[in-house]
Amino acid sequence: MVNNGNIPVIMVKGKTLAEVWERSLIKLWEGGIEIKTEYDNPKDPPSKDCTMIMVVEDPMAEPRIHRAFPGGLEDLEIYRQEVLYGIHDSWVDLASPTKWDYTYHERLFHYEVNEKVIDQINSYLIPRISGTPYSRRVQAVTWKTWLDPQVNDPPCLQRIWIRMPRDGNGNLVLNLHSYWRSRDAFKAAFMNLFAISELQKMLAEKISERLRKEVIPGQMVDISDSYHIYGKDFQNPELPQSFQGFLKMYRERDFNERVWTTGFAEPFFEEVRQKLKKE
Numbered sequence: 001m002v003n004n005g006n007i008p009v010i011m012v013k014g015k016t017l018a019e020v021w022e023r024s025l026i027k028l029w030e031g032g033i034e035i036k037t038e039y040d041n042p043k044d045p046p047s048k049d050c051t052m053i054m055v056v057e058d059p060m061a062e063p064r065i066h067r068a069f070p071g072g073l074e075d076l077e078i079y080r081q082e083v084l085y086g087i088h089d090s091w092v093d094l095a096s097p098t099k100w101d102y103t104y105h106e107r108l109f110h111y112e113v114n115e116k117v118i119d120q121i122n123s124y125l126i127p128r129i130s131g132t133p134y135s136r137r138v139q140a141v142t143w144k145t146w147l148d149p150q151v152n153d154p155p156c157l158q159r160i161w162i163r164m165p166r167d168g169n170g171n172l173v174l175n176l177h178s179y180w181r182s183r184d185a186f187k188a189a190f191m192n193l194f195a196i197s198e199l200q201k202m203l204a205e206k207i208s209e210r211l212r213k214e215v216i217p218g219q220m221v222d223i224s225d226s227y228h229i230y231g232k233d234f235q236n237p238e239l240p241q242s243f244q245g246f247l248k249m250y251r252e253r254d255f256n257e258r259v260w261t262t263g264f265a266e267p268f269f270e271e272v273r274q275k276l277k278k279e
Helices: 015-032 073-085 104-109 122-132 191-210 230-236 241-253 262-278
Strands: 009-014 031-034 047-056 111-113 117-118 139-141 157-162 173-184 217-231
Touching: 009 015, 015 047, 015 217, 015 241, 031 111, 047 191, 047 230, 073 104, 073 191, 073 262, 104 111, 104 122, 104 157, 117 122, 122 139, 122 157, 122 191, 157 191, 173 191, 191 217, 217 230, 230 241
Parallel strands: 009 047, 173 217
Antiparallel strands: 031 047, 047 217, 111 117, 139 157, 157 173
16 A cells, blocks of 8 residues: 555445444555554554544344454443443543543533533434434534543544434434544444444434334444554454454454354343442
């Protein structure tokens, strides 16, 4: 690949979350630019980076889960609950070096400005899209211009945008776009995709209840300004969850051996839910 100083813009498209995430990593690996990051150690190789546009045609279609995402099914369910239900919002404390700077749930459902708390999802998105399904204004943001440029770990997700066209049968179809300033393609992006698709499903269900008619979760478009794999993550092929491990699985197993259905994962998810109830 010729380096002309421009960040490559790559687009991948497919039916399922697992398929699109896997394809995005291969295309990034093959066509990304090599560039340093602010988090490199002195001996780390440069990262692979690009601007990535992922189009998931049916985020609810199975099989939804890729086996190679770093972490386990337990971690995936905990992260889903963090984004949808804010189970770890209490961990946010900018004054403490041992706590978090934000959670996505806190920013989307409890966005605080001038001592006022705004529930962007329930107070704005759902009422607005329910009244005007074709509106172009229905979005929620995470970035705080007065705060985030100074914190150590600012949000990667910047905003979500939704709109509800009708299909050929007159059904409302909830399209969702998510915009990210930066994302670890290998270690974070799949869990992000899964959680945002679950948020899309939640929104469709809440809007359905409000309108008393079915709303179908439709296409999900995911856009990252910097979609990257850190050099340290493909440096050591012996690490069990290194990018080399992902490539090995991709080359040696059929697609059906690289994915799980949510039906397979559900017992693991339920076990996590029961543990969380006891905490």
